[in-house]
Amino acid sequence: MLTKDQVERYLNRKTEKTIYFDSIPSTNLIAAQMAKDGTPDGTVIIADSQTTGLGRLGRDFYSPPGVGIYLSYVKEIPAGTENLGLLASIVALAVCNAITDCCGIPPKIKWPNDVIINGKKVCGVLTKLITDPATNKMTHAVIGIGVNVNQREGDFPEELLYKAGSIRAAYGKRIQRAPLCAEIINNLDKLLLTENALSANACAYVKIIRSMSCTIGQKITISSNSGKEPAKALDIAPDGGLVVETSAGIKVIRSGEIEESGEWSLVSTY
Ligand code: BT5
16 A cells, blocks of 8 residues: 555655545545645645546546555645646646656656556546635646556556556566655645746746657547547647647647547657
8 A cells, every 4th residue: 555654755745734545436536625625735635546536527547456646636726827727737747757757767748638658648637626616716726646557567457458558567667656656746846836837937847848748740639529620739839738730720729638540650659
């Protein structure tokens, strides 16, 4: 199990709350309730496993015990926050840097927030914004992060085998989860609390996120409420959106889903 004693040896934070569970339905559900109840900025909920881990759009996130990192980070959204569109990519950046520093493998970011190694998803991010019903203002972001660390090839359910990967499968041996988990939190604290990346000048972050993107240059399909549309991904916009070229011209998408067709795989290979 990923325990408090193991993780705290590597954590830089001194005052922010970090709460540990063995098995719970979803760290995001607990973190969202705590955000509504006014938990301090930077509160983190960690679980060794989740029984109903959540993905985006009602999907599941497979979260078995003993092999992954499942955590949710509560970030207050002060008035004047400008870079909320970049949040998902900034979180992916924090995870990528932690994996590079702890495991020596530089992952890529599939826009906006999947972390990819050798073409497979090793981490997903789910961001939920909390609104105060009294004022109708956004108060918090709950950032859920799930990382596949020590699964071996073939450990995933059949339907995930072709798309899910783990750091161990890429690295070739077991990874210590505690230092990696702590480094993800240390990076989030640095970016979101110390540097205040959501309100700071975004240029430097966008530049790094762009350099880690495996989406730029790809032939993609955009899925949205209005259907599917083929496109080519051109760039990351200054606000975190994806600049795409479609048959109708160049535009920026800020929500919806993209699938990479796999035909232009140049950018995502190592
Ligand atoms: C995500 O959604 O990837 C967001 C995942 C966020 C998980 C964290 S864990 C801590 C926190 N608490 C929660 O309850 N959730 C967050 P999405 O982009 O919708 O991807 C979901 C899809 O990825 C699924 O439909 C599967 O196809 C695939 N998938 C499921 N489990 C996976 C896994 N462990 N690794 C890679 N892919 C997975």
